[in-house]
Amino acid sequence: MTTRRMVTLHVWGVPGRAVPGALVRVATDRPALRRTPGLRFAKLLGTGRGRTFTVRDADPRRWALLAVWDDADDADAFEHGPLLRRWRRPAEEEWSARLRPLAARGRWSRAEPFGRPWPQRWEGPVAAITRARLAPRKALAFWRAVPPVAADLHAGPGLRLALGIGEAPIGLQGTFSVWESAAALNAFAYTRAPHAAVIEQTARQGWYAEELFARFGLLSAGGTLGGRDPLA
Template identity: 40%
Template sequence: MAQTVSLSFFRFGPLSARLWALGMMGAARLSLPKIPDIGFWKLCGSGIGEGFTPVPNTAVYAILATWPDEATARDRIATHPLFHRYRRRAFEHWTVFLSTQSVRGQWSGQTPFKPAGLPPDRPRPGSMPDKPTDPAPEPGKGPVAALTRATIKPRILTRFWGRVPDISAMIGADPNVAFKIGIGEVPWLHQVTFSIWPDTATMAAFARTGPHAAAIRAVRDEGWFREELYARFAILSDTGTWNGSSPLERLRS
């Protein structure tokens, strides 16, 4: 069985629902570790627009988690009361299920994602047994997702966020991007970017050009980050909608 990563997004409307979601950034920390079979997890907020901005968006929140396999991930997210409460309060939600192809770096001192072929975390005693699941697509074939996570050094915050609008405009204008969002654990200091591409070649071409390539050089030359992680995933499946439809429909069409 291969580890599965889930990334769930929730969009909230009325002020009461947004205040509830903000409060859950603290309260859900008590419930998430108790969910059977869950491994690494993170609660994230977002920025306005598509998230690539330092201005917080009170409407959109995300939960990232790792699981022993896809069947367990889908079952827990579909049936556990915590995820049910999020879906009941949100007016739209979307979850994508991923299989890690490659990863380097750390997140909170851990390397949470395990490429297919490595054993997943051992399930907790009394948890549901492994179930069969389809194998992940071979690396280099089919659509891929990219996730970057960084802890930004406070002294370079102005330079970092000064580059983000150019990168955001560039990725927004790229017709190949099926989905993109910026999220984070702590506003301004902890930044996560997540995007979905039709294949690795298209994703790599974007990374090598324009403002994104310049930002990568600055990260290396000037040491912008205290901690960083880069991961690439195969896409297994999804559930729910975002902006009225599954973002994966763009890849299927």
């Protein structure tokens, strides 16, 4: 079925002197998020390059907020509220996107944050989120298998943006990526050899204690990352 849910992603780049404050806000902003009207799900996230899924990838100067809203009106109201102002005050740059869930399977923190949207066709750029909680006994095998996939992701035709995202430096990991079209995302997901091999190993070895894969239509985006508009 279709869904009215609106998904927003905000990514901030902060100077080195602001990193301790960002770490504090990741913890202290959670109660305020829980009280936000119309907010169904939210995660304050660290980010990284998404190449090894270890602490080596982490970028302490870049932070993100992923939020799922009942509808666009709730997202609009939040956009001008005090929580985002606190993150913007020390930030050197910000990039944000609005997304419409197109397909999702799996769970994140035992929830289905994007609902169960009926798969839809989408003309234009699409985004994907993958997220996994590693089974501790399987973590080493996973980390050994990831580098070829990550390298292939960043070299993938049609890729416009890729970020590692995580709730912790190790074990709770994911990626956010934007592709020029659904066809480009499908080509990476289903025809690139490194990714196909990892899908097969995942099913056979049971790397994940929890996993989620979701696809979105990119409704709008703006701002900069690394001093440039990543979608320009």
